[in-house]
Amino acid sequence: MFSAQEDVVQKSGRPIDLYVHLGDMAYTRGGDGEFQVKFFEIYESRLRNTVCWPTMRNHEGLTSEGKHGTGPYYDAYVLPARGEAAGVPPGTEPYYSFDYGPIHFVCPDSFDLDRSTDAAMAVWLKEDLKKTQAKWLIAFWHHPPYTLGSDNSNTERPLVDMRENRSPLQCAAPSAALTGRTGWGSVPVIAPPASFNYSSGIPANTTGLHPVGRQQPQTHKRR
Numbered sequence: 001m002f003s004a005q006e007d008v009v010q011k012s013g014r015p016i017d018l019y020v021h022l023g024d025m026a027y028t029r030g031g032d033g034e035f036q037v038k039f040f041e042i043y044e045s046r047l048r049n050t051v052c053w054p055t056m057r058n059h060e061g062l063t064s065e066g067k068h069g070t071g072p073y074y075d076a077y078v079l080p081a082r083g084e085a086a087g088v089p090p091g092t093e094p095y096y097s098f099d100y101g102p103i104h105f106v107c108p109d110s111f112d113l114d115r116s117t118d119a120a121m122a123v124w125l126k127e128d129l130k131k132t133q134a135k136w137l138i139a140f141w142h143h144p145p146y147t148l149g150s151d152n153s154n155t156e157r158p159l160v161d162m163r164e165n166r167s168p169l170q171c172a173a174p175s176a177a178l179t180g181r182t183g184w185g186s187v188p189v190i191a192p193p194a195s196f197n198y199s200s201g202i203p204a205n206t207t208g209l210h211p212v213g214r215q216q217p218q219t220h221k222r223r
Contacts, residue, residue, distance in 0.1 A: 002042050016050055018100060022180030023057030023111075023142035030060035032072040040076075052077075056094065056111050057142040057181065066094035066112045088128040095121050097128050103175075104134035108166070110143040115161040126168040137174040144179035151182050 009015055026034035040047065056064065056073050064071025069092060079096045083089030087097030087104065094109040106128060113121055129137070145163030146153050153159040162179075169177070 002046070006046075016046065019046075019050060019052040020105070020138075020140050020178060021052055021054045022140060022178060023055050024059050024180065025054065026072070027059055029062045030072055031063055032075065035072055035076050053098065053105065053107065053140075054079075055107050055140060055142050055180075056109065058111065061111050066092075066109055069093045088124060088131055090121075090124045090128075092120075095124065097132075099132075099134060102135040104132040104137050106137070106139045106169075106174075108139070108141045108162075108169075110141040110158050110162045115158070115165050117165050122165065122168065129168050129172040137172055138176050138178065139169055139174045140178040142180045144182055145177075147179075147182045149182035 005016070025039045027038060028034070043052075054073070054077050056066065060071075060073040064073035074093060077093075079093040080087070080098060081089065081091055081093050081096065083097075085096075085098035087099065087106070090096050094111075094113055095107055097104065097106045099105070106125065108121060108125060109115075113119070116122065141162060143156075143158040143162050144151070144153060145159060145166065147159065148154075151159060153163060159181075
């Protein structure tokens with residue numbers, strides 16, 4: 001995957017400005033050693049000068065938990081709990097937002113925090129979306145709201161919640177929503193406002209973006 005990315009960059013002449021990672025960086029239990037060998041060492045040359053914005057999934061969640069922000073996932077990343085990268089400060093690291101040029105990114109937590117419409121995350125998300133003045137809005141999280149691939153969004157609770165309880169996002173009409181989880185062979189389902197399951201075509205649930213705008217000093221992995 002990494003060599004294929006680098007080949008595209010070289011042939012296109014368009015450097016990767018940032019990574020949006022949709023989860024499952026560290027198979028199979030999200031341990032520190034798995035982060036090191038299966039992600040950081042592979043992408044080492046790129047991560048030296050390219051920010052990776054992550055979201056957590058069940059594999060990382062086997063050894064990390066969001067309520068207290070502990071475990072290898074939260075050791076590997078420093079996320080903008082105080083709004084250091086623009087956006088409303090969430091006061092916690094599992095969900096956050098940041099600006100990149102004319103784009104506002106929001107990353108809700110779909111894994112182990114309260115996903116109800118009156119929970120702290122929903123309150124923060126509504127306030128964050130209300131205050132952003134960015135031209136474009138991109139949301140990303142792990143569990144797809146629409147999929148019938150290796151997962152079923154009609155029956156699996158996290159997927160159902162991220163569809164039924166994301167009213168602030170629906171009202172804000174994001175330019176795109178990026179999700180992971182569903183494996184090879186699934187067919188992306190586009191639903192209003194716009195929801196794409198990129199993991200069908202991109203291994204490791206990693207999306208490299210090429211937005212127009214300036215690179216801002218963002219948070220990096222702790223290694």
